[in-house]
Amino acid sequence: MTAPPRPLPLIAPCPPRLSELGDALRRVEASGVFSNHGPEARGFEEAATATLFGGRGATLAVANATLGLTIALADAVGARRRGRMALMPAFTFAATAQAAWWAGMTPLPCDVDPGDWGACARAEERLLQRHGDAIAAIVPYATFGRAIDLERYRALAARHGVAVVVDAAASLGTLHGAVNFGAGAPFPVVFSMHATKPFATAEGGLIHCGDRATIARLRAMTGFGFGAPRTATMPGLNAKLPEVIAVMARARLKGFDALMERREAVAAAYRATLPEGCAVQPAPAERQALGFFPLALPVGTDRAAVIAALAGEAIGTGAYFSPHLGEQPWIRSVASLTPTPVADDLSRRILSLPLTDAMTAADATRVTAALARALSRRRFLPVTKGAAIHDTIVIGGGPAGTALLTAAAKAGLLPDLSRGLAIVERGPALGAGALGGYAITSDSSADTFLTAIADHPDPAVAALADHPTAHRVAAYRAALGVPLTEVGGLLDTLGDRLAHTVAGHGGAVLTGHEAVSARRDGGGWHVRLRRLADGEVREHRARALVIATGGHQPLDRLAGEQIAGVPLGELAAGRLVQSDAVLKVGGTAMVADLLAHARAPRIAVVGGSTSALTTVAALLKAGLPLGAGAVTLLHRRPLRPFYPSADAARAEGYTDFTAEDICPVSGFVYRLAGFRLEARDLVLRLLGIDGRVADPRVAVHRIAGDEDTAARRLVRQADLVVAALGYRPHALPIEGVALAADAGRAMVDGHCRVLGADGDPVPDLYGIGLAAGFVPWGRLGGEPSFRGQANGLWLWQNDVGRMIAEQVLAARAGRRAA
The missing domain is CATH 3.50.50.60 (FAD/NAD(P)-binding domain)
Structure with missing residues (x-):
């Protein structure tokens, strides 16, 4: 009878044995200090800084990585920016979002890069542009222990004025050069020492930062915010690492580098023997700490069937991170969600294979052979044929x-x-x-x-x-x-x-x-x-x-548009943009670039729609060097403000309406044709209603007809012409x-x-x-006179x-x- 195969569990915790650490434990007992940043914790921190981080910066041991993230975020954003958003990749562990929420922020998951599964740089930039100072912090995640570009985050922090705290929970043992990833970083980098991680204790975390003052402040926060003896001088909680766990952590440092080399050999065997069609993160330049080996199954694979097939061969598997942040019920209820198609796809296809301290390269080959057999059985989801x-x-x-x-x-x-x-x-x-x-x-x-x-x-x-x-x-x-x-x-x-x-x-x-x-x-x-x-x-x-x-806003609309009997394109002569481009994120920056050559720029906005008034308002708020009359609004129809009633209009001295302009259902004046809110405020100022004063930077010209030479001149002389002609x-x-x-x-x-x-x-x-x-x-409802x-x-x-x-x-x- 053939012996059953040796089980290969997905994760097999192997922390230092307390039974073999008697001398150190007796040392703790003799000291009488069991927590409160005692000598064992301090000794571990100093050793970790020296051996893992090349002596750079400082390191703080904490009770667990989630608490470490929480206090680091709370410290980084400060009380004034609480309630804002924390930008993070969707493809990460729930603790990343949980820590941000406990620190008083709203999680903002973004999509990930299809190549390395880390946060997508373009998605981050897009959300930073879109939300501006509503984002208080970025929480990048070193996906599955893989090193990420911290210099890019240093630049993002400087450019956008946001805090950065790095979730590197799985990255103790990942090398960047000759030192651990994160060494000397200008912002906190948080690692986990959970029993399931390569740097295994029972529980615990480590915060590293190149700025020693940051670590000193976080140390006080982990002890109830006691910045003075028994006195809370800052926000805090209890996140101190117990001395017994610090003993295990100090023991883990011994031989850790050799252990990581053995695990890396198993990972290399996985990469060399994976079946065709499976996707993995690119092989790291140095060393990547892996608690398991992640891969993405071929598109359409029935993952549950593959997992069952591998279980039949005594091979444990998992699916980290499926569901991802945006798919988890509680996180969905508190997060600000954005589309994450790459993370969605990864969540459906991700598979975690075993990688433990006890495994060898031969074990990895056995796993990939079993995976190949499972895939060869066509374990794919059914595809519907024909018309839906x-x-x-x-x-x-x-x-x-x-x-x-x-x-x-x-x-x-x-x-x-x-x-x-x-x-x-x-x-x-x-x-x-x-x-x-x-x-x-x-x-x-x-x-x-x-x-x-x-x-x-x-x-x-x-x-x-x-x-x-x-x-x-x-x-x-x-x-x-x-x-x-x-x-x-x-x-x-x-x-x-x-x-x-x-x-x-x-x-x-x-x-x-x-x-x-x-x-x-x-x-x-x-x-x-x-x-x-x-x-x-x-x-x-x-x-x-x-x-x-x-x-x-179709281009053919511009081709047919005339101003005072002359085609708009002819009058604008290459200086023409559409309002849609100006109103989008980055649009006024584009305008600034186009006007960089003009010492006293003049802008003509053509149109009488809401988009025209909104364009004028956006230009006034853009910080452009605009002098008196720099922006001219050229329109054909009268500019009509909305009023909630005829009495309200008359009370401000506005009488330019008849019964045909009043909605018979609501009683509103110019319910449909009238400008509202910011555009209305601008119109009321331009018309001088109720003593309001117009912004001197804005002039108004109502186009009188085909012989309006003034209108032609205003467009010809403008450094930029914005066509706000509505939408089709x-x-x-x-x-x-x-x-x-x-x-x-x-x-x-x-x-x-x-x-x-x-x-x-x-x-x-x-x-x-x-x-x-x-x-x-x-x-x-609606006023009878409305024709739009x-x-x-x-x-x-x-x-x-x-x-x-x-x-x-x-x-x-x-x-x-x-």
């Missing part, structure tokens, strides 16, 4: 698409709507889409955004009222609008909850997909969707189709059908039905969102979204009855 069938497809999961879901949920219709629903989003998640990438304030109040979650019938959505993203929006209740970067965070979190609701009721959330085209036959719609990850195009069928793809819809190509939107007309009618070029609605085709061209009517289009998230999340949901469900019920 849905009742309704929503193209676009940004603000408009999720507004439809919000409206349906408020009306109690979302569970029914979700059955047979597919929502298609080009990005990695539902939510804000590109909205959070604009560096401006909203033209809606904080309460307007918060109504999307207040008293919501779905408990998971209603709970967002206590979410950090909602609190940050609520902080602007008394302000003229909310920064769209904060709105984006709330919408991303809301979109995440709505996606779970849709999926939970049988719907499909197809992120990372784009709609190529659609065609209609007697049986409904055939929509071709492209999966962005690999370019695969597949047909999906549905009875109804909703276009929620947002708007854009991203209409989905419909095979064989010309749409009204293709000819520059409104995309939808009063029932949100998409119109053909002949003016008739296309059957079972609806539209919602920016530039769709919807005009409120009837109970929805209404774009507003509140409107989409309520009456407009509900209108579409009810029509879709009514048509569905009619088909069932037939």
Whole structure:
């Protein structure tokens, strides 16, 4: 009979044996000191600084790494910046987020790099630009012990004014040059000495920093903040390392380097014999401390089946970190979530193989051979063939698409709507889409955004009222609008909850997909969707189709635009940009670069829309060297401010309205045509209403007609011309059908039905969102004189979204009855 194979557990703790440390333990007993930074802990710290970190800086032993992270973060950000966000990779252990939360910050997970699985540099930069000083700290994680570029974080800290605390829990034993990773770092680097780590004790942690003053301050914080005898002079808690554990730690230092070399040989055997298709972190330049060997299985692999197959051969496995931070229920409830497609993919594919002190290279070869056998059995998830069938497809999961879901949920219709629903989003998640990438304030109040979650019938959505993203929006209740970067965070979190609701009721959330085209036959719609990850195009069928793809500023609009009878492009002569580019994050910096040559720059903003006024406001706040009359707003229609009532308007001396300009439902003056919040404030100043004084840097010129030579001169003489001419819809190509939107007309009618070029609605085709061209009517209100289009998230999340949901469900019920 063949003997069973020797078990290879995933992790086999092997700390120093207390039974062999009798002399040291008797030394502790004789000293009478069992904690409080006693002689054993101090001796270990000095030895660790010398042997691990080359004598650089200083080292502090703590009770565990999570407490070490917590006090280091609390110290780094200080009391004034508590309540802000801590930026960290999504692909890390829960303790990273927990420590930030206990330190008074909101975790902000970002995506990771597909190559080394550490925080994605571009994702970090994007979030730092988007959130600005709302981010108090960066908490980079040395993924699976791999060294990261600390110099880059030093530069980020200097450039963005953020604190840095490095989570290097698994990195004791990782080399960077001849010393341990983190040696001499200008910020705290926190390591774990848990029994499962290569530097195994029973429990414990180590904080290293090149700045000895930082370590001295943290030492006081670990002892209740006692900066003076029995006197708390700073925040603190009890995070001291007991003397008995310090004895184990000192013992672990002996022979640790040789132990790490043996573990590295096992890791090298893994890398040399892994089956084809498995992905691993790049081999380190020096040495990487590994508590287990991580890999990503081939795409589509049934991980559970592989784990079961390896267990059948006495091989233990795990899946660190699956779920990642953004997939863990409590962390999701307190974190500010952003799309993390790479971390999502890693979480599905990650597999941890055993790597213990007792293993050899031959053991690693045995494991990879077993893995190869498991993969050769085609343990892959099933792939659906043929066209996917849905009742309704929503193209676009940004603000408009999720507004439809919000409206349906408020009306109690979302569970029914979700059955047979597919929502298609080009990005990695539902939510804000590109909205959070604009560096401006909203033209809606904080309460307007918060109504999307207040008293919501779905408990998971209603709970967002206590979410950090909602609190940050609520902080602007008394302000003229909310920064769209904060709105984006709330919408991303809301979109995440709505996606779970849709999926939970049988719907499909197809992120990372784009709609190529659609065609209609007697049986409904055939929509071709492209999966962005690999370019695969597949047909999906549905009875109804909703276009929620947002708007854009097409270049052909510029080609046809004239100012005082002369083409705008001719007048601007290469100095023309669109307002959309100016309003995005980094847009005013672009303007500064374009105007760097001008000592007294002059800017012409062409348009009378909200985007035009918002552009002017953004330019005034950008710190540009603008003198008197430097910015000129050129517009055709009168600038109309919103007022909550006719009496309120008259009380300020504003009388430029008639009964036709008053909404019969609400009594608002210029409910739809009027500027609101920050744009309204700017207009009131420009018009001098109620004694208000205009900013001297802004001039206004109303274009009088084709013979307005002054308007031509203002554009010709400007150093930069900003075209703020509104938006047109991203209409989905419909095979064989010309749409009204293709000819520059409104995309939808009063029932949100998409119109053909002949003016008739296309059957079972609806539209919602920016530039769709919807005009409120009837109970929805609006002034009779209004001739434009209404774009507003509140409107989409309520009456407009509900209108579409009810029509879709009514048509569905009619088909069932037939």
